[in-house]
Amino acid sequence: xxxxxxxxxxxxxxxxxxxxxxxxxxxxxxxxxxxxxxxxxxxxxxxxxxxxxxxxxxxxxxxxxxxxxxxxxxxxxxxxxxxxxxxxxxxxxxxxxxxxxxxxxxxxxxxxxxxxxxxxxxxxxxxxxxxxxxxxxxxxxxxxxxxxxxxxxxxxxxxxxxxxxxxxxxxxxxxxxxxxxxxxxxxxxxxxxxxxxxxxxxxxxxxxxxxxxxxxxxxxxxxxxxxxxxxxxxxxxxxxxxxxxxxxxxxxxxxxxxxxxxxxxxxxxxxxxxxxxxxxxxxxxxxxxxxxxxxxxxxxxxxxxxxxxxxxxxxxxxxxxxxxxxxxxxxxxxxxxxxxxxxxxxxxxxxxxxxxxxxxxxxxxxxxxxxxxxxxxxxxxxxxxxxxxxxxxxxxxxxxxxxxxxxxxxxxxxxxxxxxxxxxxxxxxxxxxxxxxxxxxxxxxxxxxxxxxxxxxxxxxxxxxxxxxxxxxxxxxxxxxxxxxxxxxxxxxxxxxxxxxxxxxxxxxxxxxxxxxxxxxxxxxxxxxxxxxxxxx
Amino acid sequence: xxxxxxxxxxxxxxxxxxxxxxxxxxxxxxxxxxxxxxxxxxxxxxxxxxxxxxxxxxxxxxxxxxxxxxxxxxxxxxxxxxxxxxxxxxxxxxxxxxxxxxxxxxxxxxxxxxxxxxxxxxxxxxxxxxxxxxxxxxxxxxxxxxxxxxxxxxxxxxxxxxxxxxxxxxxxxxxxxxxxxxxxxxxxxxxxxxxxxxxxxxxxxxxxxxxxxxxxxxxxxxxxxxxxxxxxxxxxxxxxxxxxxxxxxxxxxxxxxxxxxxxxxxxxxxxxxxxxxxxxxxxxxxxxxxxxxxxxxxxxxxxxxxxxxxxxxxxxxxxxxxxxxxxxxxxxxxxxxxxxxxxxxxxxxxxxxxxxxxxxxxxxxxxxxxxxxxxxxxxxxxxxxxxxxxxxxxxxxxxxxxxxxxxxxxxxxxxxxxxxxxxxxxxxxxxxxxxxxxxxxxxxxxxxxxxxxxxxxxxxxx
Numbered sequence: 001x002x003x004x005x006x007x008x009x010x011x012x013x014x015x016x017x018x019x020x021x022x023x024x025x026x027x028x029x030x031x032x033x034x035x036x037x038x039x040x041x042x043x044x045x046x047x048x049x050x051x052x053x054x055x056x057x058x059x060x061x062x063x064x065x066x067x068x069x070x071x072x073x074x075x076x077x078x079x080x081x082x083x084x085x086x087x088x089x090x091x092x093x094x095x096x097x098x099x100x101x102x103x104x105x106x107x108x109x110x111x112x113x114x115x116x117x118x119x120x121x122x123x124x125x126x127x128x129x130x131x132x133x134x135x136x137x138x139x140x141x142x143x144x145x146x147x148x149x150x151x152x153x154x155x156x157x158x159x160x161x162x163x164x165x166x167x168x169x170x171x172x173x174x175x176x177x178x179x180x181x182x183x184x185x186x187x188x189x190x191x192x193x194x195x196x197x198x199x200x201x202x203x204x205x206x207x208x209x210x211x212x213x214x215x216x217x218x219x220x221x222x223x224x225x226x227x228x229x230x231x232x233x234x235x236x237x238x239x240x241x242x243x244x245x246x247x248x249x250x251x252x253x254x255x256x257x258x259x260x261x262x263x264x265x266x267x268x269x270x271x272x273x274x275x276x277x278x279x280x281x282x283x284x285x286x287x288x289x290x291x292x293x294x295x296x297x298x299x300x301x302x303x304x305x306x307x308x309x310x311x312x313x314x315x316x317x318x319x320x321x322x323x324x325x326x327x328x329x330x331x332x333x334x335x336x337x338x339x340x341x342x343x344x345x346x347x348x349x350x351x352x353x354x355x356x357x358x359x360x361x362x363x364x365x366x367x368x369x370x371x372x373x374x375x376x377x378x379x380x381x382x383x384x385x386x387x388x389x390x391x392x393x394x395x396x397x398x399x400x401x402x403x404x405x406x407x408x409x410x411x412x413x414x415x416x417x418x419x420x421x422x423x424x425x426x427x428x429x430x431x432x433x434x435x436x437x438x439x440x441x442x443x444x445x446x447x448x449x450x451x452x453x454x455x456x457x458x459x460x461x462x463x464x465x466x467x468x469x470x471x472x473x474x475x476x477x478x479x480x481x482x483x484x485x486x487x488x489x490x491x492x493x494x495x496x497x498x499x500x501x502x503x504x505x506x507x508x509x510x511x512x513x514x515x516x517x518x519x520x521x522x523x524x525x526x527x528x529x530x531x532x533x534x535x536x537x
Numbered sequence: 538x539x540x541x542x543x544x545x546x547x548x549x550x551x552x553x554x555x556x557x558x559x560x561x562x563x564x565x566x567x568x569x570x571x572x573x574x575x576x577x578x579x580x581x582x583x584x585x586x587x588x589x590x591x592x593x594x595x596x597x598x599x600x601x602x603x604x605x606x607x608x609x610x611x612x613x614x615x616x617x618x619x620x621x622x623x624x625x626x627x628x629x630x631x632x633x634x635x636x637x638x639x640x641x642x643x644x645x646x647x648x649x650x651x652x653x654x655x656x657x658x659x660x661x662x663x664x665x666x667x668x669x670x671x672x673x674x675x676x677x678x679x680x681x682x683x684x685x686x687x688x689x690x691x692x693x694x695x696x697x698x699x700x701x702x703x704x705x706x707x708x709x710x711x712x713x714x715x716x717x718x719x720x721x722x723x724x725x726x727x728x729x730x731x732x733x734x735x736x737x738x739x740x741x742x743x744x745x746x747x748x749x750x751x752x753x754x755x756x757x758x759x760x761x762x763x764x765x766x767x768x769x770x771x772x773x774x775x776x777x778x779x780x781x782x783x784x785x786x787x788x789x790x791x792x793x794x795x796x797x798x799x800x801x802x803x804x805x806x807x808x809x810x811x812x813x814x815x816x817x818x819x820x821x822x823x824x825x826x827x828x829x830x831x832x833x834x835x836x837x838x839x840x841x842x843x844x845x846x847x848x849x850x851x852x853x854x855x856x857x858x859x860x861x862x863x864x865x866x867x868x869x870x871x872x873x874x875x876x877x878x879x880x881x882x883x884x885x886x887x888x889x890x891x892x893x894x895x896x897x898x899x900x901x902x903x904x905x906x907x908x909x910x911x912x913x914x915x916x917x918x919x920x921x922x923x924x925x926x927x928x929x930x931x932x933x934x935x936x937x938x939x940x941x942x943x944x945x946x947x948x949x950x951x952x953x954x955x956x957x958x959x960x961x962x963x964x965x966x967x968x969x970x971x972x973x974x975x976x977x978x979x980x981x982x983x984x985x986x987x988x989x990x991x992x993x994x995x996x997x998x999x
Contacts, residue, residue, distance in 0.1 A: 016631045018624075045584065047608045048625030049632065055585025078644045078675035079554060079879075080561030084589035086935075095540070104539050104938050105916075110554040111676050116648055126551035135541050146583055146645035147676070150614060177583035178614045178645060395611050448603070449632045452751070468591045472601045477749040517749045 002366070002439035003029060003457055011453050019046045026444040030436045037433065038383070041444045042374040044181050044392060050448035052345075052371050052468055057081055059186025059372070060175035061143035063268060064194070067091035067219055067244040068252065069101045072137040075108045076124050076155060077145025081177075082108030090221045090485050093246045100137065107131060111147065121153050128162040128170065139169040139198075139249045149176040169249075171197055181392050182372035182445075184267065184348065188396045191271035194243075194252065196399060199276065200407065202253030211306055212238040214258045216273055216284070217265030217349070220245025222490020227497050228289045231322065235299070235314050243269060256280045256404070259411050260305055262287045262298075266429045267348030267373050277427065279401040281408045283417065286425040289493045290350070291357035292326060301424040322495040330360065333502035336509050338362030340461035343454070345446050345469075346483045348373045352432035354464060354483060357492075361502055366458055368436060369443035371466075378442065380431035448472070462508065477517055479508035538942040542916060544923040556915035556935070558853050559879030561675035562683030564590040565713060565780075566641035567604055569687035572737020574758030575636030577629060578604040581622055581651065581670075582643025597953040598716075598743040598961050603753055605629050609645055618646050619656045626660040626668060635754060637761060640670040641687060647674035667761060669694040679880040680952075681779050681855050684713045688784040691736055695764035698792040703771040705819070706732040708794065710784050712777030712801050712857050713952065714966065716740035716757075721964035722776075722802075728826050729815055734763045734770065736784075744962055768792030772818050776811070777801040777857030779880060779892075801857045802966045803974070804865025805834055830968040837972060842870060844979050844999070849925075851875035853918050853932040854951035856882070856892045856911065858965075862931055862950060863896055865971060867903045869978075871929075874907045875921045882911025915939065929981060946981040950974070 008029065012020045025040035045051040054062070057075075062085040065073055075082035086106035095101040109127050111120050128140060140162070142155050159172035171193055179185045213232070218225045225245040232239060240258040241251035255261075255276065261284040263273050273284035285305060287298035296319050303315040340363045344354050348370050355365040375383050412420075420426050433442060441458070443450065451469060455476065463473040466484045473480040481487065481504070489504050491497040563580060567590045570578035580587035587606035594602040605628075607613070607621040622640070629638055640653055653670040662668050671690035673683040688710060709726065711719050719740040726733045741757020767773075767788060773796035775785035785796035797814050800807040808831075812823050849872045852862050856878045863873050882892035892911040900907050908921045919939045922930075930940050933951040940947035954960050964970035983999055990996070 016628055019628055019632075044610055045608045046624065046628060047621040048579075048605045048628030050603065050605050051584060051608065052588070053584045053608075054588040055583045058585045058588070078561050079557050079559060079679070080564070080586070080589065080644075080675050082554070083557045083560040084593060086556070087938075088592070100541065102541070104556075105541075106554075106556050108554045108557060110552060110557075111644075112552070113674065113676050116644075116676050123551055123553060127553040130549050130551055130553070131555070134543060134547070146609075146614070146643070147648040150645070150648045176614075177585045178609045178611050181610065182584070391612060392610055466592075467595050468588070468602070471595065471599060472603075472751050475601065475745070475747060475749075475751040477747075517747055 003441055003454075005029065007457055011450070014453075015449070019049065022046055023450075027450070028442050030433060030438055030440045030442055032438050036379070039375060039378050039433075039442060039444055041370070041378060042181060042184060042372070042393065043390065045445055051445055052466060053182040053445060055177035055183065056175045056179040056186035056189065057143060057145055057177045058085070059183030059268070060173050060190040061085055061141070061186070062089060063183060063219065064187055064190035064244055065141050065143065065173065067093065068247045068249055069093040069103050070099045070137070070248045070250055071139045071141050072102055072105070072107055072131050072135060073141045073143065074124070074127060074131070075143050075145060076111070076120060076148050076153070077109065078111045078147070079108050081145045082106045089219075090488070090490070091219045091245050092223050092226075093220070096248070099248045099250055102135070102137065116147055116151055119151060119153055120148065121158050124153070124155065124158050125162060128158070128166070132166045132168065137168065140171070142170065142172045144172070144174050144176050146177045149174060169197070180396055184372040184374065185396050187268040188271055191269065192397065192399055195272050195275045195401065198249060198252050199272065200253070200256040200279065200404065202256070204254040204257045205407075207238065207257045207259055208240065209238040211236055211311060212240050212258045213260045213262055214240050214255050215242045216261050216263045217269035218242055218245050219265070221484075222486045222492060224289070224491040224493035224497060227491040227494035231299075231318055231494060235318050236311055237302075243272065256282070256407055258282055260285060260302070262302070263429070264289060265349040267370070267377050270429070275401045279404050279408065281403070281410050283411060283426055286429045288353050288356070290353035290497070291360055292323065292330065292495060292498045293360060294353070294356045295494055295498075296323070304424050305420060305426065326495045326499050329499050330502045333506040334361045336506040337502070340364075340509070341366045341458070342462045342464055343367040343458070343460045344464045344483070345369045345371070345443070346465065347371045348377060350483050352377070352435065355435060357498060357501055360498065361505060363462065363505070365436070365440070366460060367441040367443060367454055368432060369446050370432070371445060373444070376429065376431060378431050378433050378444070380434065381429050462505065477514065481505060481508060539919060539938050542919050542923070542942075544920065546917070546920045546924070554879070554914045556919075556938075557879055558877060558913065558915050558918070558935070559679035559681075560593075561644070561680060562673035562678060562686065563641050563643050563675060564593060565680035565683030565685070566671050566673040566687035567602075568594060568713070568739065569684045569737045570639035570641070571602070571742050572739040572758055573637055573639065573691070573764070574760045575754040576639050576758065577633055577635035577637070579625060579629065579638050579640045580604060580606045580643060581618060581640050581653065582607060582645045583609045586643045593953055593955075594743070596955045599958060600743045600745060601751065602743065605633070607646070614645060614649060617649060618651045622651070622653070622656045623660045626662060630663050630666055633753060635666075637667045637669070639687065640668065641673045641683065642670070643673070644675035647672065647676075681713055681857070681880050684780050685783045688737060688781065689787050691764050692767065692784050692787040692791060695761060696768040696788055696792050697765045698768040700769045703794070704732075704766070704769045706734060706770045707815070707818070708767045708770045708773035708785075708788065709733045709735040710773065710775045710781035711735060711738075712780035713855060714777075714801065715961040715964070716742070716744040717962045717964045718966045718970065721967045721970055725812075725827065725967050728824050729812070729821050730824070731815060731819060731821060734767050735759060736764060736767065768794065770794050772797065774799065774811070774814065779856045800864065801861045803858065803861025804971050805831070805838070805868055805968065806864055807861050808967050808971065827968065834968045834972050834975075837975060838869060841975075841979055844982055846870035847872060848928040848982065849874050850929045850931060851918060851922055851927045853877040853915065853936065856880050858951050860892070860895055864899055865974065867899060869975070872905055873900070874905070874925055874927060875918060876907055876909045877913050877918045878911050879914060880911060919943075929978065931978075946985045948977045948981050
């Protein structure tokens, strides 16, 4: 079932005027016949609409920094922000030899009223001293929350002084919640600082072996990264570091030595991918390890990049074996899922990535969108030069990098690069919209009002989103799948992940509990039997 | 698991927190506001606050938690959030049509000093609709303070004294408890034959039934008319002084309704105290139905006493819940040796009877010395346990890290519980709630005994 222009018009008419004007630019029906279809994204949410979006702090500390396991992440602010990002995102991490793992801890400066009035710098410095004394970390991050910027605490100065005092790296991130318009601002702030001060500070001068790669924008939710690493390592890749799922400061420092950067979540990490290329010459490849076919394509793209018959042979062997192993299982689950429709509204990459996996199960995505993406995530990177900056995007400082005089080196000739770009998404992301069908709805920053309206219009069989929508949708009798936390299951990436996902989605459809929603007395008459003549039973 | 927590306790003087046992005011305010019928809570701050609070409440209740936000940007933070709030009010009523909009502030809007009442006065509010607010600066108190502030705002905005003679009814302020507890309290009041107004009342809101239809404003919640009528009640019963007493005091001040402040009725003694207070205030005899439940509770306490007597317990969580739990485990003959809350111990700016005093008085009568601390964190609790091990840990989900690290049986009670389902439907208050708690405690201890038993010591009957 596709939505008509008329139905969409009627929906817009129900909105307050100013909101309608705004939302028209964020919602579109895919029409492949048009030369281009622009969508507005990464602009302010209208207050009061009930958005799913979070804040810059959530994007910086919660998403990008939080998973780096061997750093102590101090949240400078009142207690809540640290509390809500403590173990809440399922970015799993293993303790390694000589790499500490602070994932079970939450550190907050616990700002009180007097700190708001008189400043919190001393308290922050005191906390750094205490955690260094107690935990002996190799590095520390400080993430600012809303009041910090307002009261003018100079967290950079505190970090610099602490770094000198303790001889360990202390990084400050000015990711106050009000910066930008969503988590996306926080990703950018985190990327900038990691690029400026961590990546390339390691001692390694050359890659640890052949086919050395970094995996960027992979957060190891439910163990995704471990599944991806399983077959990458078997094929023969050397993984220098993952940014940032199960990631380590110790490893990220040496990210400069890899010969290829894989980019899984384009939105949250593309800044680093671009800057590593400028500074160290490492190209990046857009990959998608969600879904069997996407995983296979990504593996073949990687083999094409390295262009080595041995690697290609091993890649095909692993693909053949994995496919033979998982496809029959997935096919069984697909019988339950076939001919169904989905809404797929997630953060900044999954709204796109999961469409392929749904398709493999016979489920068509009829509405998709992102919570905090930019136009390039919808329309492809070619629109980047056309994206207008505004007051909100301008307040995220960008910085320029230069080629590193000793460590920059090209991985191949410019001619070879150009040739490869024709074959594989090297340094490019074509965006989500390209893969959607004509008539599909694309919605940026979907709000609650639209969620209810679009469900009424399109009646999807499953709704993939986050925790805040989940029970709303389930109350309507529609299965809801959390694609931020995977409903505490996973991994969903790679070959094994596809099986897990197929199993979980089938379970959502097949659960007998749906059959009990209507009580039997709602459909049966109160009295049974026939009335005889004269009203006697 | 928590591998780097040192056993040696060094004094930390910075006032900072490692592994919090509290969170910030706005989430408590959001939860309290959901206890008004037809109410949409509104978070006046950055989007992240509203998202975090909705996320945590949704995970705890496994039910829709609806709330809107002012979506501050840097501009709003510099020039004030008034314009954002006005836009939000207009959009909320047009799109979502609640009866009531309950605004709470955040550290951001408090730091810049937004004047919420002035903005409400200037806003376009449809005829018959209500907007009210509570100040909930995140840098004071905890989520319990936020719950208390929003509950108090219900009084300051709505309660009215309109009758000469007080009505034969009780105001019942249940505190920061689950809807399952609120339903149990209502059942007890009904069994006593009493008329009451409970506020806030989240039962029927965050434990709404599956019907195949999403109701943005489910059947439950106290109505604004009921809130107005609280000024005419004969008495207010405040359960849990940290979350409820401020509202009870405000009612006394505003409408001269006297109040009785009691513990959250967790366990036999606190439930006895509540029934005795009601009996005395209304000359209502305790019915056999409740007396029978009490007798059953004492029966099972006695039957199984050898399972838990003298067992050492650590308890953490919100102060009202922790106080009730401490009293209950003492009545079971257990030894609570570590008792901790993250919430600061006394009312702000007052010299009220502190959390530590209250707990220490209970312990003293039982002849037990223990570590007792308010305004502390789970790092400290873990260090206490490393130095003096316990047989059982009771607290919210965050205790599971310590329980795993130290291999201690763990009973989940309090807020938030993110890793177990159904808990919010089941009471811990009243005699029935006490029986449920006892079952959880007993099972945790016995499951451990079974797990650890050698084959030859593995008992069929225990």
